[in-house]
Amino acid sequence: MPRLSVIVPVFKVQGYLRECLDSIVGQSFTDVEIIAVDDHSPDGCGRILDEYAAREPRFTVLHLPSNVGLGRARNAGAAQARGDYLLFLDSDDSYLEGALEAVAAQLEACGEPDVLVFDHVRSYWWNGVRPSVFGEQLAAPGTGTASAFENPDLLRLFAVAWNKAYRREFYQHHAFAFEPGLYEDAPLAYEVMISARSIGCLPRACVSYRQRPQGAITRSPGRKHFDIFPQYESLFAFLDARPELDELRPVLFERMISHYLFCVARPDRVRPSDRRAYFRAAARHYHRFRPTGFRPPGGIEGAAFRLLASRSYTAYATLENAKRGRRSLLKRARRGRHALGRPAYRMYYRLQRRLPLDKRLAVYSAYWDRGVTCNPAAVQRKCAELVPQIHGVWVVRRSAVPDLPPGTDYVLPRSRRYWQLMARATYFVNNVNFPDTVVKRRGQIHLQTHHGTPLKRMGLDQQPHPAAGMDFRGLLRRAARWDFSISANPHSTEVWDRVYPSAYEHLESGYPRNDVLSTATGQDVLAARDALGIPQDRIALLYLPTMRDYRKGFVPLADLGQLSRQLGEDFVLLVRTHYFYGDDRALLELHERGLLVDVSRHPSVEQLSLASDALITDYSSVMFDYAALDRPMVIYAPDWAAYRASRGVYFDLLSGRPGETPGALARTEDELARVFTSGAWRGPEAEELRRAFRERFSTYDDGYAAERVVRRVFLGEDVAALPPVVPMADRHPAPPARQAEPPPPPKVPLRSLP
Known part of the structure; x- marks a missing residue:
């Protein structure tokens, strides 16, 4: 029989759940059973719980067939518990280090009380931590115990479920149970406290009580807060049935x-x-x-x-x-x-917002108005196919205008027409955020497509890192405008849920920009290579390093000319710098000397990916997209420690573990050359790593992402009616050039007989 049973009710907390569970599993005190109750959560919580149960023998998961609410989910877990003491932990909170060891020690020191009340801290999204106001009161009794009759001030402690350890026999003897509805823990907390003959206190903070900016049910206004009245009615009914408690x-x-x-x-x-x-x-x-x-x-x-x-x-x-x-x-x-730009445009924008919305108008932007690209471009193409009556207009900076596709309707930022469009359009699609000056009207729909799967820390998770440098309160205001947020895989959904907390709907559709990687043909691959002048018999390596937050400008971490010479004539090196950097003179010189091909200004990463035979990158999110092609990847990461320290990461890319490392690794220039000259880049070990990485991160990238997005956002179709995700085994991504069949020669028409 375990000493402690920790019961965790779980519903729509996928972004916080791993932190919660890790805080229990990682406690120094291990005589614990963990009972997680999946309250029919519609997100990835059930999958996460099953992952933990598969590797942690102390872990039990209850999957409820329907959503019953927080209180009844706790009841279901308590009914399964076998420990001497019951503890409840909300699934967006966590235990502090050493918490359960301190609880177990104080239970023994207090002589096995009916209830032990312990302290907590409040943890805020901006990384602020504040102690509770109960520290002195909890410290006063020492290891002594009392009942509420002997010390009525005990009833002034925080009336919640998760700051107490309940002796299981006492709990079951009184048949305590949480009522349905909101504020369910207040009446039970008081019922427990007034029924207990011995209450011990622990002044040590054991729980980190997360103060979510949005999403917490107690911070969501509505009539559900009237649930508090029947909850207290149940408490006074409890009192009425026990006149001995009238005092x-x-x-x-x-x-x-x-x-x-x-x-x-x-x-x-x-x-x-x-x-x-x-x-x-x-x-x-x-x-x-x-x-x-x-x-x-x-x-x-x-x-x-x-x-x-x-x-x-x-x-x-x-x-x-x-x-x-x-x-x-x-x-x-x-x-x-907070003025909205120049006074004249501010007034014009305000007047335009009084006019009706245009249900057939969509505004698109990508990479801070850099042009028609990425997920927004793929969404617009599919929208033109499925909903041709919706007219799309792109917001682009003046420098991007010459490179726009023919026929693109565009508007310059902060122009008169720009303010008109921002006031009147119904749909807004961006892979970053629209400016703070944009006011979201009732009826307008914002689609956040994002532009990569997160390896590096994003959103609120950047706060502890020196390279953050952003207005996090402003970030939350911008995220609050989103109605939909696209995810390419469950990992992204979990991260977005936590780092951009708001009420948007997750679209687990895959990335629209990656559809071409799954639907392209061998002839498309050959056409992409021909456009770049790459012979079919040469191995094209696409090198895509990401930006560094800790340094300015593009600084190559390898002698690219020397690498090209080491690789020899069988290889051709395509190099693309991050879009934050301008033209690099040294790179252009190597291009002119024929040692590599500088593709930094090529308009489509997807076409470059199709043309290549393998990817070399460091920490760029392109690795997650490239995985959809099922082609070799090599990680060249000479500055992993510096990058990890300055920006923070979600997993160890260089661990060599399946699902974390996508292929062969190189930490030095010599290692990078040997990876290719030895054939390790496409060997069996690299292939196995690539398979596991693809299974984890190409979850939804099956070629139908854009269609799912357009049908859900623009046509309003129910999620259940969207095209189902194609199983990995049934996908057939575009083959590399060496496996692609050339197009058949054109047919010569027969001459007419005389």
Whole structure:
């Protein structure tokens, strides 16, 4: 029988779940069983839980057939528990290092109490950590225990499920159970505390209580917050059935009313339009459950109690307005400083936003207005095919105009027509973010396509790293405009969920730009090589290094001329620098000398990929796209330690483990040359690594990504009706040039007989 049973209810937290589970599995105290309850989560949570269960014998997963809610999911887990003590951990929170060892030690020191209450910290998305206000109160008893009758102030501790260890026999004897609905842990917390004969305290912070900017149910306004009233009704029904507990009724009543007043004052819980109705419901409970002789607390809090007792919402609202008046004035002043560009355009944009939306208008942009490319371009092509009545306009910078495809309708940023389009268009498609000056109207739909699978840390995960240098609050405001976010694989979905927390819908469609890699033919491959002048009998190596946050400009980490000479005549080296860098003179000189082909300004990475026989890269996300081709990849990473330290990464690319390393590795120039001259680049070991990498990261890249996106976003089709993902075994990516059959010679027409 394990000492501790940790029960984790799980629903739509795929971006945080691994951190939560790792915090349990990695504890120094190991006499623990972990019961994870998949509450019919629609995202990747069930798959993640099964991964942990497959490798961790202490792990049990319950997959519920339907969604039952947080409380009932906890009940399902508790029913399976075998430990001496039960602990509940919410799946977006985590245990701090050494937490369970400290809990186990304090349980023994306190003489096996019915309940042990421990401390926590609040962890904020900007990496802020704040201690709770309960530290001194929890430290006061030492290893002594008391009941709530002996120390009623114990009922003023945080009334949640996850800051306590419950003796299982005590818990089961009283048949404790969470009620359905929101605020389910408050009544149970109080019922447990008033029923316990011995309550111990642990002042050590054990839980990191995540304060999510969006997505947490308690921070999502709506009528569901009225669930709090039946929850407290259940608590007072519990009291009514146990008259021996009446002595504690006044303090529980005071805690209930304080909870009501806390919620009604918060716009992230109770909407202003619902506030009067909420206040009235709270007032009814005030009169229904008020104990005889109850006296409100003093100060401003007591004034709110008295206004609730008098059922005077108008007077209460006046009090609240006075309390936050100065804060509101400061907020309005800050908002006033965010001007939308030049005054004339600002006024024009505001006027245009009063006009109806154009349901047939879509605005596209890519890479900060650099041209028609990447996922947005693939989406537009498919949209023109499936929804031809929707007209697409591209936002492009002036320098990109000469390279636009013929017939492209475009607009320059911040021009008069630009503001008109941004005000009137219905659809917005970008692989980065539209500027902060863009105001999202009701009815407008924003599609975030992204432009790569994340190896390096992204979004909020960049905060601890020195190369971040961004406005993270602004990032959250921009992500809040998204309605849809594209994922190429489950790894991306998990990361986007955490680093861009908002209410958008994940489109696990694959990357539209990669469709061509799965649907191209051998003749398309030969055409791509012909366009670059690459003979069919030469092995084309595409070298695509990424940018470095810790240095400026393109600095080659290999002598490319020397590498070309070492490879010999059988190989041709294609080199493409990151789009952040301009033309490189040294690279152009090598190109002119015929030692390599500089393709830095080639408009399509996809066409370069088709033309090549293998990829050389370091940390570029192109490796995840290239995997769809099922061709060899070589990682050349001489500065892995510096890159990893400056930017942070999600996994060890150089580990050599299947699913992390996509092929052969080289850390020096000599190693890189030997990888090719020895044949290791396409040997059996490299092939096996490539297969595992492809299975992990090419999950949805089957050639139908753009169609899924267009049907969901532009045609509004249900997810279940979209084209299903083609199994990996049934995919047939474009063959390399040496396997491609040349096109048949043109047929010569027969001459007419005389």
